[in-house]
Amino acid sequence: MERFKAAHGVSTTPQVFAAGERIGGYSELARRLGVKPRQPGGRSYRPVITVFAIAALIALALGNGAGGFMGMALALLACLKLMDPPAFSRSFRKYNVLTRWLGGYASVFPYLELLLGLALLARLEAAPIALLALAMGLEGGVSVIKAVYVDKLDLDCACVGGNSRTPLGLVSVLENGAMVAMGLWMLLRG
Numbered sequence: 549m550e551r552f553k554a555a556h557g558v559s560t561t562p563q564v565f566a567a568g569e570r571i572g573g574y575s576e577l578a579r580r581l582g583v584k585p586r587q588p589g590g591r592s593y594r595p596v597i598t599v600f601a602i603a604a605l606i607a608l609a610l611g612n613g614a615g616g617f618m619g620m621a622l623a624l625l626a627c628l629k630l631m632d633p634p635a636f637s638r639s640f641r642k643y644n645v646l647t648r649w650l651g652g653y654a655s656v657f658p659y660l661e662l663l664l665g666l667a668l669l670a671r672l673e674a675a676p677i678a679l680l681a682l683a684m685g686l687e688g689g690v691s692v693i694k695a696v697y698v699d700k701l702d703l704d705c706a707c708v709g710g711n712s713r714t715p716l717g718l719v720s721v722l723e724n725g726a727m728v729a730m731g732l733w734m735l736l737r738g
Contacts, residue, residue: 635710
């Protein structure tokens, strides 16, 4: 294969030939035939649904209830964001309102989310934690609603990290709504 690549001056295989002429790889063939090349991996809510399903199963297995479920979900989501912070920040900045005013918010957000998750898992349902959850959920929900339903932007959600193909939309609004509900629940119980 390496000899073939060197002989034809190409970096990928397979290569398509027609009537002795090298056309190229898949993209070049698609262009020549006037066909739009397939994009690898379509957009899906599967990553965020998977996180919430796993969080629910862990909370159920540990008997942690709703607070444990939300704590686990937030910790898992923060973990995914922290795997590639620059990619998360780039994606988040495209739609998050607060980040436009406070540029550093995108860098701090995953840590705040992790703090909330750990506080819930440790059952530290203090007013500051509840207020943080409420503020982050409200701001996030407003940002998503503005981007998707007002500005009509077709963006990927940064909720599971910056390199996902998870559409920004209703699931993102519901995710932020859950954080608001959690914050309100803690305040009312407190």
